[in-house]
Amino acid sequence: MADREFIQSGTTGPRLKYILKIFNSYTTAWIFSALVITAAYGFFFQSEYLKESGIWSLALTLGGEFIIALLITGFITLFIYDKRQKDTPIQRVFPVVIWGRKLLVKIGPLLRQYLFSNDQEETPYNRITRNWIYATSSGARNTIGFGSQVDMDKVGTTLIMPATFTNTKTLTGEETGQFYKKVIGKHTGVETYTLNHFVHISAMSYGALSFNAHAALNKGAKMAGILHNTGEGSLAPCHEYGDADLVFQIGTAKYGIRNESGDMDDDLLKDMANHPQVKMFEIKLAQGAKPGKGGMLLKEKITPEIAKIRKIPLGKDAFAPARHKEFTDVNGLFDFIDKVRGIVNKPVGIKMVIGHTAEIEDIAQKISEEPGRGPDYIVIDGGDGGTGASPHVLSSYAGLPMKQALAVADWALKNNGVRDKVILFASGKIATTIDIAVAMALGADAVYIARGFMLSLGCIQALECHTNACPTGIATQNKRLQKALDIESAAKRVATYADALYKETQMLAESCGYDSPSQITSDDIMVVTSPGHLDYLSELHGISAFEASYERRQAKEGNMSVGEMKMKREQVST
Template identity: 40%
Template sequence: MDKLDMKEVVEVIGSIPWWAYIFLFIGVIAIKDIFFNRRHTIKHNFPIVGHFRYLLEKIGPELRQYIVANNREELPFNRRQRSWIYASSKQENNYQGFGTDQDQNSPGFVFIKPSMFSYAVKEGHPNKKKPDFVPCAKIMGAYNKRRRPYRPYSIINISGMSYGSLSARAVESLNKGALKAGCYQNTGEGSLAPHHKHGADIMFHFGTGYFGVRDEHGNFSMSKLKALVEANPCIRAIDLKLSQGAKPGKGGVLPASKITQEIADIRGLPMGKDVISPAYHSVFSNVPEMMDFIENIAQETGLPVGFKSAVGKMEMWVELADRMLEKGYGPDFITIDGGEGGTGAAPPAFADHVSLPFVYAFSNVYKIFAERGLTDRIVFAASGKLGFPESSLMAFALGADVIHVAREAMMSIGCIQAQVCHNNTCPSGVATQNKWLQSGIDVPLKADRLYNYIKNLRKEVLEITHACGYEHPSQMTMTDIDISMGDNNLTMPLVDAYKYNKIPVNFESMQKLADCKYLGKANPEIIFK
């Protein structure tokens, strides 16, 4: 073809109207759908139009979240809950006007009973200078006389979320915010990463994969755990994972797409393979073996040691309590994880149906230890959508000593509840290893927002505590909260609903907690002392 012919071709193409290209494109798609598509019946039977069905299906969650659903409809966290977290973390107005928009007659609705006379915070009181100062009323490891007992500086702390599940910038933001807030950060079962080491107290967590404390064959290594603890004084407690609320009885899953070389090195893993932790521990298989394992770790490291578990069958909990009574030793803390929890990937049947929700799980377990007079030996940590003032206070009334928050902490640093944590495509950069997506996280800003959220949550919990006539949330009783029964029973106190009474915590005063030599740390520029 000579130059003249080419020029004519260009002129002909240029003379074709723009809309003809659109029809040509649509025609090509239609031919492809009808004659070459074998995977999607809808696209074959309804060429072109069928594509809109898949598009709407893909963006359906976003449409419902922002346009269709009302303030109280969405799960796992509705718009009102998310708005409170976002406003609290940004130091914006987190109030609401014109009264409640909730159905107060709905089953399970929580009613907190205020006192006629509130607790008065007088001059010289620790909360006069720092309104959100609320340490744990108990000391981890005190009963069992651990060499390094620990009183958490904060009743609200960050639950187990591993580096790998969360991005490096997200973990760093949480740690720096935790230092400012004085709360501890649970590492999750992905081991201790450099991003955890920016000053905050650490609860080191490991599960069936023994990441970070495993030998070359994947077995638990006590020597590696001891070396890790000795090299990192920020580790204040050790948490053994039995199971978690989202997938009890199923090991953890980290897709190969989320494993970077750094993650592989930290965990002691090969590259390019999905990491599936076993559903069971290789070190122990029954209650006596688990108790001895916990005691060995405590003796070797000197730290308080406990475990985290979802709750189902109660026989082994009874056995644990009976053996603790008989032997005189046991875990220093127990984290009860409700079945409504879950920050990562889990099969729907596990996430929806396996293990009890928090209120039933916690009340069933606490009752067993209360009946045997063991509650003073254990710090009870509560987990499962408790990162709101009324939920936290109900947990304290049931017997909890500290609260663990996970998804609420994620939302405070930018999570938008996109629910794609398992796809490595988190748009906010919080739950992904994609470098571009996580590059949008401004670590100093997000650290401040985590601090603000924890601070405002503690402050509001304390204000409601004072309204009930108490100095500390640990003083809340099971007669201080009623729940709506949704029928002719109207409302019922927790003590009647769950058939036990909380054992009073040995609390003297907030000043005694402030003076405790085992108190955890916070940023010295923020701590009131």
């Protein structure tokens, strides 16, 4: 178990290797040439003047000449380098000036973010969303004047259907009450855990985020009364900083609970279960950022402390396996859940990204057939989620988005009569009140939020999470950059953000005539699907989930693809 010394560690790295890296042959030639030119010019053209000059005058004169020489020889050296290199064709055709293009490409996102993009253009979160989170987390008024900037006729716009006769608490102006309560673990006989809040901090490991970031998240979680997921990087001192309740995530690499061969160590797992803050365990099957691939932590972000906590070697990239070696199907998954639950005696859930609907159906069916087995909760991570470093193709194109995936999971559990036995968490690009309302309308009992909480810490969406150069000190192990993030003030913003999400989602529920957000249904929300036309969420996602599952099952029974089955139907009908 990691000790409770709150050491704010970070990557300093040996300075010498960076110095040697800078002084390659071209740089050496450049500086040496500048020195030679400066010396020659001074000797041949200014020797008399330099003899009569004082020390300061001499330094200024030679210094100015050296700078001019550096500029001249710099352009010449750059020209030679560009002409001789073979990696970039355009660089050989347009030497020197090509670096202007490279500079614009580098700073282009910054220019677009602050100067050229309008408030609703940027991704993954536009300026309206970010500013709302900044205002909300700082406790400032997040009200607006002169109407909304949201285009209510734009395709994709989500609209809540308010009730004419709203909840009486809204009318009397009473404070929002605690109408939300979910108990996890009842059907498997373990030590249960009660959720009193539907917003929780999603899985982000220590390594992906800094010590200061996790310490602030943990203290903020304690203040707000919400869960803090450790991520697959194991439990670290920063997770103990605020004494918040934790979900310990078990990834494919078994970080923190692995033996020398990389297998899960039952004794280490038991130690984690005995930690007073750890309330639940979560087996990570996949994550929205990179479905089908394990966690990735580049060596630049692995400090000695992180290597010790994860039980991995220092100086190497940490790439977790794509799959758990303990199982390859639903039967094996249930056996592994049973093993973990038998050791920890606490709720055990799974985190998954839905692809084919048959997989979540198989899980739901097995829960129905074997009472007392299976996950106590399921985290549905949308393919549109992602805070970690990930391949572009997986991050952008793999996995069902959160809304569709959640509808599929909810339908599968209901169809097998086990919806009341499993708590559903939704995760993936959830950050605002309307996101939460939509998720709960589609079947979520609670939500996990990652990037929203990063924004509450002070993230500016610099898109540098994978580079170890996060300018706000959140997604970096660089000590100098980490100092930018003050733990105490950031923790207050985290708690304020979580509280505001609870109250505003409660307010939405009351506007629909309900006591709790968990009562919101997919018939209380409509989406603009074409200019002038709206559809209920139940039509868009609930029915499509059923149809997709039904068609795939029929095609499988006929030993053909869904496309082949539809073509066959058309041929028969004609």
